[in-house]
Amino acid sequence: MTATVGHSRWLPFPDTEGGLRLYCLPHAGGSASAFRPWIGRIPGVSVLPVQYPGRETRLRETPHVDIPSLASELAEALLADAQDAPYAVYGHSFGALTAFEVLHVIRGLGGPMPSHLIVSGFSAPQSEDFADDAVTDEEIIALLRDLGGTPEQYLTDRRILKMIMPPLRADLTAKVAYRYMPRPELDVPILALGGIEDQQATYDSMRGWADQTTAGFGLHPLNGGHFAVLEQPEETLRVIAGALRRS
Incomplete structure (x- = not known):
């Protein structure tokens, strides 16, 4: 797949709100629909949820099981979509790690860099332990219960589990296989x-992201747990909008 032909598959929900484009990368097992309620909520910003292969509109595609290949394809797709428009990249949890690697790919390609990298729900990659994570169905279900954000009926319905488990397992496999490589900080x-x-990405552990940039760092607290950004969209979008206005 080339980015010029296939980038729209990565961005299933168009938004023509504004000139700046905000690409939103979901959590492990997540889909573009997680961010669909954000569309049209930030004046002057087009919110563009990213769809990974293997879910929703791309259900028939094979999900990636390693972050480098996912980041490489996604970087090309985002560059093809943004072209000369200003843009920012946001990732939650697994999406934060993927977004981080996407920016390194874009820098390696010599492409225009985003105005901001926004992350949540994932400790700085240089301090994260990637070796010990859920891999069996039982461990994955237990992890989802601990994190919250997944209705209990989904975790006990075999038909639903059959749909959500393959992409979730693929994303967790990619996370476990990931090895952080020290590189120059992002500008x-x-x-x-x-x-x-x-409890998974503690507030204090988020401070480590400051070591990944030479262009300024901010940390904002949200009341709640791992999915606070989705459970408190008004506050989340207010903070993001403020950061983007200053770019």
């Missing part, structure tokens, strides 16, 4: 959003 401001009750 892009980083804004981190941290749930003060998040």
Whole structure:
């Protein structure tokens, strides 16, 4: 797949709100629909949720099981979509790690860099432990219960589990296989959003993202746990909008 032909598959929900484009990368097992309610909510910003292969509108496609290949394809797709328009990249949890690698790919390609990298729900990659994570169905279900954000009926319905488990397992496999590589810091401001009750990516652990940029760092607390950004969209979007206005 080339980016010029296939980038629209990555961006299933168009938004013509404004000139600046905000690409939103979902959590492990997540889909573009997680950010669909954000569309049209930030004046002057086009919110563009990203769809990974293997879910929703791309259900028949094989999901990636390693972050480098996912980041490489997605970087080309975002560059093809943005062209000369200003843009920012936001990622939640697994999406934060993927977004980080996407920016390194874009820098390697010599492409225009985003105005901001916005992350939530994921500790700075240089301090994260990637080796120990859920891999069996039982461990994955237990992890989802611990994180919250997934209705209990989904976790006990075999038909629903059959749909959500393959992309979720693929994303977790990619995360476990990931190995952080020290590289020069990004010349892009980083804004981190941290749930003060998040037990997976603690608020204090989000401070480590400051070491990944030479262009300024901000950390904003949100009441709630791992999915605070989705559970409190008004506050989340207010903070993101403020950061983008300053870019």
